[in-house]
């Protein structure tokens with residue numbers, strides 16, 4: 001079974017549009033883009049397009065590639081203080097001179113629609129998530145929508161990044177999977193991957209995961225955004241060699257990526273709802 005993130009995200013966005021119309025709430029998302037990285041520019045454009053589709057107001061802050069940490073922090077602070085903004089998204093990666101963690105820490109936890117703030121991460125790891133990072137939450141939505149059971153399964157997450165690997169592991173743990181996180185220093189990586197009922201790869205190596213690394217019937221989730229030697233977009237998973245072995249697999253493109261955007265829209269409504277209950281925030 002191929003898990004179609006493109007179709008599913010469209011379905012979720014249509015539902016969200018209705019929900020927003022009926023809610024009487026006016027969510028708004030502010031994006032912060034520093035520099036002119038073409039991929040980041042494209043992702044930000046996709047986010048604004050999704051906002052338009054579902055009825056979320058969106059505003060953009062753009063800073064030059066040479067912006068300092070202080071300048072980015074001042075932009076975030078302005079958005080924190082703006083009562084018309086319900087969610088703030090700082091597009092990553094930031095240029096090397098900017099202190100990324102300081103910027104993440106500066107976003108008000110109530111507006112942290114990316115779910116990267118330490119408060120959001122703490123809530124997630126304590127088993128009481130509120131705003132959860134969009135890519136892993138999008139994967140959980142996908143698993144639920146396709147009726148894939150998680151409780152009691154062996155889940156292996158390859159990659160320990162703050163935006164994908166770590167929150168993914170926490171979500172799977174909260175859903176009662178037995179979770180192993182692998183990383184660059186993991187020994188016997190192939191043997192561990194072969195034991196996975198659910199395998200999530202977010203390591204950023206083009207077509208690294210091949211058929212012999214995957215257990216028969218495994219669910220394989222590909223978070224990779226890579227380009228192969230011909231410049232073609234591809235994931236971490238060698239789709240052609242894995243598709244025959246997996247019981248379910250996400251393609252790249254058209255798998256996890258669109259779910260990231262749909263989840264961002266859902267998080268923005270969630271943040272706006274919380275503010276409407278507690279306008280003093």
Ligand SMILES: Nc1nc2c(c(=O)[nH]1)N[C@@H](CN(C=O)c1ccc(C(=O)N[C@@H](CCC(=O)O)C(=O)O)cc1)CN2
Pocket residue numbers: 043046089090091092093114134135163225233252253254255256257258259260261
């Ligand atoms: N602040 C954040 N920065 C980044 C995040 C994030 O969640 N928050 N994630 C990634 C990039 N990203 C969103 O920002 C993202 C990546 C890919 C897609 C997507 O839909 N990709 C398409 C293919 C698009 C193409 O043609 O290249 C797909 O997979 O089908 C959406 C969002 C890093 N930064």
